[in-house]
Amino acid sequence: MSPVDSPIPYYPVNDFGPLMKGLVIGGVGIVHVFLAQFAIGGGMLMWYLERRGQRGHQDARTFVDGYFRILVLVSFVVGALTGVAMWFTTIQVGARTIGLMIDEFHWLWATEWVWFAVEITAGYAFYRYGPRLGGRARLRLLAVYALASWLSLFWINGILSWQLTPGRWLDGGGVWAGFFNASFWPSLIFRTAVSTTLGALAGCIVINTMDLPRDRKAALLRHAARFAAPIAVMPVIALWFFAVLPADSRSWLLGGSMPMTMFVGVAAGASLLIGGYVIVGLLLKRLYINGATATLLLALAFGATAAGEFVREGARKPYTVRGALYSTSIRPEEVAALRELGATAGDPYPLTTTYPTEQLARGAKVERALCDACHTMHGANALVELTRTWTDDQLRLNLAKLQHTKGFMPPFAGNAEDVEALVQLLRYERDDGAAPPAMSAAAATPETLAQIARWLDEAGTQPAGAVK
């Protein structure tokens, strides 16, 4: 059967070496989100300062014409291209996930594309013709640019938040039930606040590079700093976001998974520092912010964005689309069939590495199908290290009852032979391939396989947490 025709889509899997796939997509995603949000906030800031400029604040006008070139050269180009890179990277990491997102939301994605096209057109028009245009046309162009970029966020936000809280969409509520999901509004407001803050901080850096006396810079800085004020509402919005999260996701973030909790702490701590400086220092005390401090705050904002995106991705576990698709690119309803058939029965792609036994080769295929999306063998989030000290039976038990071993893991989507093959592969890899006798017949006696099968049955095929 051609790979195109199999009932469950199987895709070739690429090895990224010691890099966990999540790190690859995370790296691209964080840069993209940061730049895209900066472009939105920057657009709003420019509209505001253009308005000030037309009411007599000449420096505001000078700022707009200088700042916009930086915005165009950085955020348009790298932002737009990292958007395309996100698409390609997502295909590399989870082709079935992006496929489901496209299937479900293609018209809304196309809607987002139209606004993106308007944003780019308005942006370039201002970049190229802005200095020659009259005040009214300038203001309108900037308004179109800011509105279109925010609407682009509006549409993509619904698709991304759906992954985490699809809600009534799971009951057949349709595309709008999925789009206006529980985390849609807190995410949108949060991202809008982040956008204006990034725009303001970048604006403060640019103002410090302008050839102006200090008092005129200070006046301009005060105007720009107002755009960071929405950071004050972020704690409330963050609490709202936490409140609408599924209970198990919330528990990972609030102590259930220390790495995730630490990232929550980093995001909250960095945001608190920025917010404190902006609210107390810039807005209340009217302090002068120099370029170095503004750069430091922007770097902190990047750290907060990175941590926040990690939290958002991590909170989805064990799904990429909650209730619909596991991080292994297997649908929940397919697990039972794979328990019967085996995890790799339909996998048409050969291995690219040779192994001394068939069982090890099967283990490698199982690892590729069920583990590779989030783990490596020896690099980041390494399977060998996570299981190094477990006894053989403990390893069998923990894999067979995977969703109970760790609540953010999906149920094992294979049969007893698959579990045993994976166990033997992990031991083989742990011992640097030096102990093939571990794969002897004794390691997979009928009694062992029967025990694994019992454990699989006890674990069931449902995830550990509630679906919604």
Place this chain on the structure above:
Amino acid sequence: MWPFDGSLASLWLVLYLASFALHAVFVGYVAAGTVYALVAAIRRSADPVAAQVRDWLPFMLGAGITAGVGPLLFIQLLYQRRFYTANLLMGPRWGAVVPALIIGFYALYLAKASERWRRLALGTGALCFGFVAWSWTELHQVMLEDRTWRAMYASGARFHLELAVVPRLAIWLGAMLALFATVAAWSAAPAGRRRLSGLGLAGLIISGLTAAGTIVVSRDFDPAHGWTYVLALAAIAAAVGWGFAARRPDGRGLSLATAATAAALVAGAVVREAPRLALIERSRATADHTGGLVVFAVTLVIGVATIAWIVRTVRRAPG
């Protein structure tokens, strides 16, 4: 009318082809324009067309990338498994198109801003865009050849070095020259327009001869329900238009060449798609029943109107 019917997949196909044609106009301008500007820079000629092209190239690339999101979206609906599989088989080497585009983009800005670095920047840009064009052509071929997927994956090969890629690229090269000449000629002075007429004609000849040669060698002619004939007639009309434009740059030759090139572009998009229409995945239950079409249609109208307003506004700008 073939290949369109009343199905939803047909609507995706229409949008795919329309957005692809728009994308082709911009990327054709960028790829051929970069080479044109590079040649002018190497020859150190004070060519006003080259100066204008350098000025517009960064915008055109931005527009090309933006327009490219449309076909990238719709191809995932039409040929999802094939597209994803080809992406994955080509792996990180496929992902290299993004850094290539970023480098190419900044190279175009550098070429615009610095006379000292112009030749190097344009050369770098031309290499980057050539790499991207070649990668897309390879990807297209990999998508079609599912029988080779297992072997390609097993071997770890990231390149699909097949002879079919060469004529495909050559046809594209010709089409890009023709598209570039068509767009650039409208803002060129008579002398430049004459030169661009020759370039447009050369592009049509390259595409036509390569296509004819491929048909003769492969002995495989697909009339695509008449679209191939439409393409041939439109290309001939465009050639006639370029002939007139070369003789009288201020005459109606350019209008004829433009209209005929537009027709050839649409027909060419259909002819290009014809061999893989049978591969469209038609049983996409989730995609078939989803909503949002009305929102998209309304947004598209608003978006087009807004862009038209922007264009009108900047055209009125003094100077």
